[in-house]
Amino acid sequence: MKKVIWITGAGSGIGEALAKAYNHEDHTIILSGRNKTQLESVSKNLVNPFILPLDVTKEDQINQAVSLVQSTFGKVDILINNAGVSQRATVSETTNDVGRNLIEVNFFGSVHLTKAVLPMMTNRNKGSIVAMSSAAGKFGFPLRSYYSASKHALHGFYESLSLELKDTQVHVMIVCPGRIKTDISKNALTGSGESHNQMDQGQLLGIPVEKCASKIIQGITKKKAEIYIGGNEILLIYIKRYLPFLFRLIAKRVNPK
Numbered sequence: 001m002k003k004v005i006w007i008t009g010a011g012s013g014i015g016e017a018l019a020k021a022y023n024h025e026d027h028t029i030i031l032s033g034r035n036k037t038q039l040e041s042v043s044k045n046l047v048n049p050f051i052l053p054l055d056v057t058k059e060d061q062i063n064q065a066v067s068l069v070q071s072t073f074g075k076v077d078i079l080i081n082n083a084g085v086s087q088r089a090t091v092s093e094t095t096n097d098v099g100r101n102l103i104e105v106n107f108f109g110s111v112h113l114t115k116a117v118l119p120m121m122t123n124r125n126k127g128s129i130v131a132m133s134s135a136a137g138k139f140g141f142p143l144r145s146y147y148s149a150s151k152h153a154l155h156g157f158y159e160s161l162s163l164e165l166k167d168t169q170v171h172v173m174i175v176c177p178g179r180i181k182t183d184i185s186k187n188a189l190t191g192s193g194e195s196h197n198q199m200d201q202g203q204l205l206g207i208p209v210e211k212c213a214s215k216i217i218q219g220i221t222k223k224k225a226e227i228y229i230g231g232n233e234i235l236l237i238y239i240k241r242y243l244p245f246l247f248r249l250i251a252k253r254v255n256p257k
C-alpha cells in the first residue's frame, strides 16, 4: 500500500538519503526543511515528492503544514523528525541565545511537529513516529553541551509518548546515530551562532549516509523502540551504561572534532 512519509531536514544528509531510499517503494514523500532550493534539488530524483518548506521552530508554520498535509493526503504513515543542528563550542563560548536555539530546533521542533501530527495517527490507530537523537543523546561530549542536552531530552519525551501509546498501533522509535558522513559538522553552530563550516575529521570517517538510512528504514519496518547506528563509537553507549568510569577515561581522550 502506498504510504505518506514526512521527512524533516530532507534537503541534505540523512534526510535526503531517507527520501531516496523510500523512493524505491514509490511512496509519497513529503520533504521539509527551510531551504526550498535544496528540497527541490532532492525532489528531482523522486517519483512522488511533495515539497513542504518548514522551519520546525515556528509553531504557526507547523500548524499550517499539518493542515495542508491533512487536507491533501488525509494521513501520515511515517513521520521522521530528522531536522537538527549540532554545536562546536564549549559551554563558556556558547551564548544563551545560541543554546536556546539548539534546544528549539532539536527538541521542541521535533516535539511540536509530533504533537500536531499525532491525532492523524491515533485516529487511524496506525503510524510510525521517528525521533532523531544521537549517540550524544546517551552521553555527554565536549563541545556538544546543548546539542547533547537536546538529544537527551528527546529520550525522556519519546519514551514517555511510546508508553502512553502502548495500547495502540502507533509506533515510536528513537534513532541514535554515531558518526555518519554528512555535512553536519559544517552546519554545526559555533558559540556565537555562526556555521562551524568545517568538515571535522570524525565526521569524514563516519559511515556512509545510505547505510544509516537503510538501518533506519529497517528499524521502522521492524517497529524497534530504539536503534544505534555507526562504527566503533557506538560501543561508547554500552561502555557508559555498564562501565561509567571507563567511559570517562575514554571520552576524555576522544578528539571532539
Ligand SMILES: NC(=O)c1ccc[n+]([C@@H]2O[C@H](COP(=O)([O-])OP(=O)(O)OC[C@H]3O[C@@H](n4cnc5c(N)ncnc54)[C@H](OP(=O)(O)O)[C@@H]3O)[C@@H](O)[C@H]2O)c1
Binding pocket: 008, 009, 010, 011, 012, 013, 014, 015, 032, 033, 034, 035, 036, 038, 054, 055, 056, 057, 082, 083, 084, 085, 086, 105, 109, 132, 133, 134, 135, 176, 177, 178, 179, 180, 181, 182, 183, 184, 187, 206
Ligand atoms: N551525521 C551524524 O553524524 C549524526 C550523528 C548523530 C545524529 N545526527 C542527527 O541526524 C539528523 C540529520 O543530520 P545530518 O547529519 O543529515 O546533517 P545535515 O545535513 O546538516 O542535516 C540537518 C537538516 O536539518 C535541517 N534543519 C536545520 N534546522 C532546521 C529548522 N529550524 N527547521 C527545519 N529543518 C531544519 C537542515 O535543512 P535547512 O537548513 O534547509 O533547514 C538540514 O537539512 C540531525 O538531527 C542530527 O542531529 C547526525
